[in-house]
Amino acid sequence: METRTEARRPERKLTRKGEQTRRRIVAAAAQLMYERGVTEATLEDVRAAAGVSGSQVYHYFADKQELLLAVIEYQTQSVLDMQQPLFADLDTMEGLRRWRDALVEYQLRLQCRGGCPIGSLGSEVAETNPEARLAAATGFVRWEAAIRSGLQAMHDRGELDADPEDLALATLAALQGGLLLTQLQREVRPLEVALDAMLAHIASRRVSS
Amino acid sequence: METRTEARRPERKLTRKGEQTRRRIVAAAAQLMYERGVTEATLEDVRAAAGVSGSQVYHYFADKQELLLAVIEYQTQSVLDMQQPLFADLDTMEGLRRWRDALVEYQLRLQCRGGCPIGSLGSEVAETNPEARLAAATGFVRWEAAIRSGLQAMHDRGELDADPEDLALATLAALQGGLLLTQLQREVRPLEVALDAMLAHIASRRVSS
DNA sequence: TGAAAAATGGGTTGTCCAATCCAAAATCTG
DNA sequence: CAGATTTTGGATTGGACAACCCATTTTTCA
Numbered sequence: 414m415e416t417r418t419e420a421r422r423p424e425r426k427l428t429r430k431g432e433q434t435r436r437r438i439v440a441a442a443a444q445l446m447y448e449r450g451v452t453e454a455t456l457e458d459v460r461a462a463a464g465v466s467g468s469q470v471y472h473y474f475a476d477k478q479e480l481l482l483a484v485i486e487y488q489t490q491s492v493l494d495m496q497q498p499l500f501a502d503l504d505t506m507e508g509l510r511r512w513r514d515a516l517v518e519y520q521l522r523l524q525c526r527g528g529c530p531i532g533s534l535g536s537e538v539a540e541t542n543p544e545a546r547l548a549a550a551t552g553f554v555r556w557e558a559a560i561r562s563g564l565q566a567m568h569d570r571g572e573l574d575a576d577p578e579d580l581a582l583a584t585l586a587a588l589q590g591g592l593l594l595t596q597l598q599r600e601v602r603p604l605e606v607a608l609d610a611m612l613a614h615i616a617s618r619r620v621s622s
Numbered sequence: 623m624e625t626r627t628e629a630r631r632p633e634r635k636l637t638r639k640g641e642q643t644r645r646r647i648v649a650a651a652a653q654l655m656y657e658r659g660v661t662e663a664t665l666e667d668v669r670a671a672a673g674v675s676g677s678q679v680y681h682y683f684a685d686k687q688e689l690l691l692a693v694i695e696y697q698t699q700s701v702l703d704m705q706q707p708l709f710a711d712l713d714t715m716e717g718l719r720r721w722r723d724a725l726v727e728y729q730l731r732l733q734c735r736g737g738c739p740i741g742s743l744g745s746e747v748a749e750t751n752p753e754a755r756l757a758a759a760t761g762f763v764r765w766e767a768a769i770r771s772g773l774q775a776m777h778d779r780g781e782l783d784a785d786p787e788d789l790a791l792a793t794l795a796a797l798q799g800g801l802l803l804t805q806l807q808r809e810v811r812p813l814e815v816a817l818d819a820m821l822a823h824i825a826s827r828r829v830s831s
Numbered sequence: 832t833g834a835a836a837a838a839t840g841g842g843t844t845g846t847c848c849a850a851t852c853c854a855a856a857a858t859c860t861g
Numbered sequence: 862c863a864g865a866t867t868t869t870g871g872a873t874t875g876g877a878c879a880a881c882c883c884a885t886t887t888t889t890c891a
Contacts, residue, residue, distance in 0.1 A: 586816035590799030607795035
């Protein structure tokens, strides 16, 4: 797969059916790339998993690269959607703790497999695919913004004596590192202690008014 | 590349020259796999980069999998060797800070490219290659142990009111997450704030005797 | 020093996979 | 409903790459 630097081709108009088929392909590709990595997920696998035939994939995507970019956006949206209900409460320690618990719980359900969908993709493409690297980086920027907004609210209420931007970025880093180690060790403990340490750090910066 | 679960073949005896050639192959493979990822680093590339010809690679390694395992061990050793001088001082806040500075400095020199050699390999192979996943996990266990021993010394002196094992694991997680985000964003800030937050957390658990 | 073992060179094979093509069926739109 | 457009099916091609083979040269060591 070559890295393309050209502009995205103009979106063709899709019928309802076409839209559905496209969606199915992206979802199947996302799943396979998550399970096996980008290079090991062949378009033949994607074709079969999506239940489409022959040239379908190339009818909706110029090449594997374009499909990959769609998958990165799809995974970013999925990850954010899943946490959406929890983001609203990240302006209290209780909310942060519920968020932490949910992340740990989720990894347990997955038996510590898979890691972070964005992080895994990002790591794989970072050095060989500038466009995809940027897409993953953008996903993380959105994720970080969601975390920051809770901490910012805490800060605005005068309850936090630290830069919310730094704290949010550090928290996301701890989460990513925790997920990676959890994935490799097949134990949730790395994720738990990483998040706990970061929450303790945040708590220690709280102002007892 | 298929995942082999069989036992390692008995090491053949190597001459001095053979030893050197093997080393060159592993070093070249490590570099290429670091730059391009495992699947994109072809054995033809490795052959050329190592300056060996034709069947050399298969003379020293049964298949790509065996070479990959050798590379993971090689990278683990490299990473630990590079930090060795700093590990000894991880029992003081000053030592921890010097370690932090060195890691940040190193990423700056690399222009934030490449990420962590072990983490990148680990992430790529985690879900498709149990043996390689285990090798990467083992590398991290060794790394964690090196960090822990400093914190353990602090704890043993009664200067640290926290579990050194948890702190070491959390610190490694923050480091890994920081490296990943730094690699994707091409800025050192994620690594800086992740490590700073963790050092601040450790400092906050210090006992002012 | 000479036979055995190890190292090297280069060619070959079979498979897998991204990408392309052409024609047929379904769907939309005036 | 009819012509245009979109969607689908299946077959094919061309290239890349892991893995294998055998002959030749170099090194070891008895």
